[in-house]
Amino acid sequence: MxxxxxxxxxxxxxxxxxxxxxxxxxxxxxxxxxxxxxxxxxxPPELQAAAEQAIRNGYNQYAITWGAPQLRRAIADKARAFNGIECDADENVTVCCGATECMMATMMALINPGDEVIVFQPFYENYGPDAILSGAKPVWVSLHPPDWSFDPDELRRAFGRNTKAIIVNTPNNPTGHVFTRDELALIAELCQEHNVYALTDEIYEYIIYSDKPHVSIATLPGMAERTITISGLSKTYSITGWRLGYCIAPREITNGIRKVHDFLTVGAPHPLQVAGAAALAFSAxxxxxxxxxxxxxxxxxxxxxxxxxxxxxxxxxxxxxxxxxxxxxxxxxxxxxxxxxxxxxxxxxxxxxxxxxxxxxxxxxxxxxxxxxxxxxxxxxxxxxxxx
Ligand SMILES: Cc1ncc(COP(=O)(O)O)c(C=O)c1O
Missing domain, CATH: 3.90.1150.10 (Aspartate Aminotransferase, domain 1)
Incomplete structure (x- = not known):
């Protein structure tokens, strides 16, 4: 043969x-x-019970592809209260199968083969394959030990004519670095100067050891229109197997992400989305x-x-x-x-x-x-x- x-x-x-x-x-x-x-x-036992209840209550067929309404509403409320991001559940929020799919769907929606995407390294290992699958050309910028901050000049040099997006993961895996407001402000300034999208991965937003609040880059001046904020429920509620993540983005970009998401996975598990809304209602x-x-x-x-x-x-x-x-x-x-x-x-x-x-x-x-x-x-x- x-x-x-x-x-x-x-x-x-x-x-x-x-x-x-x-x-x-x-x-x-x-x-x-x-x-x-x-x-x-x-x-958390309340979440286990909520998932069982959702199955018994009949949430066993496809949800609306971009996310069950009650979960999107809960996400929008949380984004306003915790992150300070103004958003609308119907126009700006997409639920995917984990932050993993969120990043992939966002890159597929924004990137053409050959577009450059700036990635800080050491990087969360999925960003490499995300770049291969979307055709992006990664441009690496180092986070330097001991405190894993970056050199502003190195970052400036990374931005160029072909830069389409930058990925910012804060709090950061694998370094544990929490990007400071000043670092985020420089990234924001460069994004605006070069007309670049910011893709953030904020999955560890609730796991910060200092008393400083988590800063979402979408809340910095001029950034809401060019930022896709990605997070999820895996880490905050210890439910990595439920596969619930979400993107918050301007309306046009949300439309693109939703189309890619629909053809990738159709949707995240419906009963777990319903139970996920209960997680987001937990008290302080x-x-x-x-x-x-x-x-x-x-x-x-x-x-x-x-x-x-x-x-x-x-x-x-x-x-x-x-x-x-x-x-x-x-x-x-x-x-x-x-x-x-x-x-x-x-x-x-x-x-x-x-x-x-x-x-x-x-x-x-x-x-x-x-x-x-x-x-x-x-x-x-x-x-x-x-x-x-
Ligand atoms: C930085 C980062 N983003 C995303 C993920 C995966 O998130 P999810 O379970 O929502 O797909 C992880 C998991 O380790 C991670 O460390």
Missing amino acids: AMLKPMSDKGRFLTESVIRDMTRQANMYGAINLAQGMPDFET SYYEKLREDYRRRRALLVSYLRKAGFTFYEPEGAYYVMTDITPFGGTNDVEFARWLVKEIGVAAVPGSSFYSPPELGRTQIRFMFAKKEETLHQAGERLLKLKG
Whole structure:
């Protein structure tokens, strides 16, 4: 038989997710999984009940493709109250299958092949494939350790005639950096000067360790008309498997995103959207407790990492710690992570999966701490074996 014709360039050039591969390795070796951003604690019982109730109440067929009205209304109310974003549930809000689909649908709606998209790195690993699938040419701008801020001149140089959009993820995965108001103001100024869209990923907006409020770039002067604000329910309510995310965008852009979304997935799971509206109705105490719980988990993990000998900057937000492995003589993150999962029994993510080219992350690995305190204690005790 003749050789089969090759797969598409997209199919060939996408590499398998390193993070999900680490999860498989963790399962294989019975290691504690501090790789994938997936909580091991219980989903709030009220939400479990709301999901069961929604199924019993008959929300079992397709919802309106761009989102069940009650969820979009709840999102619009939350966006006004928490983010300070003026928006209308019918004109500006689209519910997708997670922030993941939101970013993909937004890029497909805005990007033509060859358009440049500025991405800060280290970057959340999906943005690379998002660029391949939408045909965007990523232009990387570094976040520099120790505090993971960027060099304003490097950012200025990244903007050019072909720049279509910039992706801003704050609080940031994997660095834990929370972009300051000044940093966001410079990004906003450059977006306006070069007529560029801002695509924000604010999925960790409620997980910030300082008392400073979360700042959405859409609220800076002149930015509402060119910003697509993306967030979701996965992290805030510990429901990563429900696949609920949303985009808030000006009307015209929303129309484009909705069309792409419709043909990609038709819609997010209807009963879970209905239950998601109940999540958004939680009182302020839920979010205070969320922060307090994460503060404790962060304190626990960083104290073990410090004792074990890692160098790192304490995250200001999200639930990851990006560490340097040079104190252990580590020069190859992938080998180090493989050794760690097999011999020490803790899974982490090799730093190279957050960089382009990957070599830039060779001496880093990322830990995550969305875990029960007892799990973090167990993982921490194992990591102490690294000490001298
Ligand atoms: C920065 C960032 N964006 C998006 C996601 C995925 O969000 P969702 O579950 O809503 O697709 C993650 C998950 O780890 C993330 O870290």
